[in-house]
Amino acid sequence: MSMDTYPITIGKITRHAPLIEPLPGVRIPLVEIMGDVELVNAAAEALMPKVPAETEVLLTMETSPIVLAHVLAAKLNRPYIVVRRRRRPYMENPIIQEVESLTLGVGETLWLDRRMAEKLLNQKVALVSDVVSSGGTMAALERVAVRAGAKVVARLTAFRQGMPKIDVTYVSDLPILQAT
Amino acid sequence: MSMDTYPITIGKITRHAPLIEPLPGVRIPLVEIMGDVELVNAAAEALMPKVPAETEVLLTMETSPIVLAHVLAAKLNRPYIVVRRRRRPYMENPIIQEVESLTLGVGETLWLDRRMAEKLLNQKVALVSDVVSSGGTMAALERVAVRAGAKVVARLTAFRQGMPKIDVTYVSDLPILQAT
Numbered sequence: 106m107s108m109d110t111y112p113i114t115i116g117k118i119t120r121h122a123p124l125i126e127p128l129p130g131v132r133i134p135l136v137e138i139m140g141d142v143e144l145v146n147a148a149a150e151a152l153m154p155k156v157p158a159e160t161e162v163l164l165t166m167e168t169s170p171i172v173l174a175h176v177l178a179a180k181l182n183r184p185y186i187v188v189r190r191r192r193r194p195y196m197e198n199p200i201i202q203e204v205e206s207l208t209l210g211v212g213e214t215l216w217l218d219r220r221m222a223e224k225l226l227n228q229k230v231a232l233v234s235d236v237v238s239s240g241g242t243m244a245a246l247e248r249v250a251v252r253a254g255a256k257v258v259a260r261l262t263a264f265r266q267g268m269p270k271i272d273v274t275y276v277s278d279l280p281i282l283q284a285t
Numbered sequence: 286m287s288m289d290t291y292p293i294t295i296g297k298i299t300r301h302a303p304l305i306e307p308l309p310g311v312r313i314p315l316v317e318i319m320g321d322v323e324l325v326n327a328a329a330e331a332l333m334p335k336v337p338a339e340t341e342v343l344l345t346m347e348t349s350p351i352v353l354a355h356v357l358a359a360k361l362n363r364p365y366i367v368v369r370r371r372r373r374p375y376m377e378n379p380i381i382q383e384v385e386s387l388t389l390g391v392g393e394t395l396w397l398d399r400r401m402a403e404k405l406l407n408q409k410v411a412l413v414s415d416v417v418s419s420g421g422t423m424a425a426l427e428r429v430a431v432r433a434g435a436k437v438v439a440r441l442t443a444f445r446q447g448m449p450k451i452d453v454t455y456v457s458d459l460p461i462l463q464a465t
Contacts, residue, residue: 185320
């Protein structure tokens with residue numbers, strides 16, 4: 106099988122991402138930062154100066170942005186918290202938040218254990234994603250933060266794809282291409 | 286709510302993990318390395334000398350061990366691959382592997398996209414987990430590696446809990462306690 110690719114650049118790192126066709130007639134590059142130490146480092150370095158100084162906690166969600174949040178948190182010397190996409194057996198009284206998403210279809214749900222939610226109370230939180238497209242998942246993540254009593258001071262993402270319904274701070278734009 | 290805790294130590298890092306009761310009469314410490322930059326670093330440092338020199342790729346799975354595999358891969362300057370627990374929309378002809386697990390219940394499945402599987406062919410692979418308990422998930426991960434044509438040279442985990450049905454290389458033992 107031959108596969109077309111599209112060049113993605115962050116900082117000094119370029120990757121040739123495979124093009125996928127999520128809808129008939131539309132092609133987008135499939136960016137995967139998970140598993141790519143150099144790309145994650147480059148994205149974290151590029152996001153560093155965009156993180157508000159007042160940020161106290163980073164908040165991300167399963168799965169692919171976790172490594173970006175981890176590396177960014179390490180560089181900033183700040184804690185980070187991961188919102189889950191499935192209920193875990195140990196969760197008690199979790200925050201449960203539905204996601205409206207065009208790309209993922211219906212039925213996505215975010216879960217945050219109450220013990221984690223308590224760490225967000227009255228904290229200034231920067232949301233961290235890898236790719237924001239419709240903005241539905243990021244909006245749901247923000248809702249989790251607000252419901253936990255946090256103040257959201259930034260919505261950070263490595264890549265913005267198209268025009269999300271919410272404003273995000275991003276490093277690099279991804280195209281939405283016409284299939285030929 | 287008061288909560289009993291149990292001290293967990295890796296290297297110079299100690300955490301007071303909450304005790305949970307997964308089965309009546311049995312209590313175990315709930316270790317969460319995801320979100321804990323210092324603990325992940327300590328676990329990666331402790332695992333470093335246990336990784337066979339011949340290792341070419343690290344293989345891990347969603348979700349909590351991903352950050353450990355990422356940091357370990359960065360320190361070793363080796364690539365890593367993440368096996369998913371849900372089918373992703375972009376997957377083509379994935380390897381699908383059922384998990385036998387006492388602690389997670391029935392119905393767990395591992396998924397590895399064919400493009401990722403191809404990177405494992407003829408590679409010497411070290412499996413990476415955070416907590417190995419029954420060993421069911423690690424055994425399924427190994428099966429994915431073998432089905433992809435890899436040779437498994439190590440089964441690494443930060444914590445071993447009880448007596449898994451497979452041999453693992455671990456840093457620290459977690460107890461299985463009687464509830465009182």
